[in-house]
Amino acid sequence: xxxxxxxxxxxxxxxxxxxxxxxxxxxxxxxxxxxxxxxxxxxxxxxxxxxxxxxxxxxxxxxxxxxxxxxxxxxxxxxxxxxxxxxxxxxxxxxxxxxxxxxxxxxxxxxxxxxxxxxxx
Numbered sequence: 705x706x707x708x709x710x711x712x713x714x715x716x717x718x719x720x721x722x723x724x725x726x727x728x729x730x731x732x733x734x735x736x737x738x739x740x741x742x743x744x745x746x747x748x749x750x751x752x753x754x755x756x757x758x759x760x761x762x763x764x765x766x767x768x769x770x771x772x773x774x775x776x777x778x779x780x781x782x783x784x785x786x787x788x789x790x791x792x793x794x795x796x797x798x799x800x801x802x803x804x805x806x807x808x809x810x811x812x813x814x815x816x817x818x819x820x821x822x823x824x825x
Contacts, residue, residue, distance in 0.1 A: 715752055716781055716782065717756065717781045718755055718782040718783070718784060719755075719756035719760070719784070720743055720744050720755075720783075721740075721783060722736070722761065722762050723737075723739055723785075723787055723799070724786070724788070725788060725789075726796070727789050727790045728791065732790050740758075741758055744761075756780050760778055771785075771804055772807055775805060780804050782802065783801075783802045784801050785802065786798050786799030
């Protein structure tokens with residue numbers, strides 16, 4: 705097996721990187737971590753997916769991540785990265801699904817990539 709090849713799980717594998725805290729308050733990092741954990745938990749309900757554990761993906765917290773390298777290190781085909789902003793009574797969540805073997809935004813969620821959901825508390 706070459707240095708660049710890797711064995712991927714038989715079912716689609718996904719890792720969620722800790723969402724960036726985009727609020728003005730650095731103390732809100734716990735909130736963005738909680739959102740990330742909730743998404744990991746919900747995705748893990750799908751038996752058709754292999755979801756990388758929180759402790760594995762949280763090692764990339766507050767680090768600039770090379771998606772291709774992260775995919776190799778976590779043995780994940782897809783990486784979800786995003787941000788959470790909380791300001792007064794509004795929460796903004798943005799996420800992108802990236803193919804960790806190519807670095808290209810995932811086709812199945814392309815219509816969601818770069819969009820944000822904003823809602824009041």
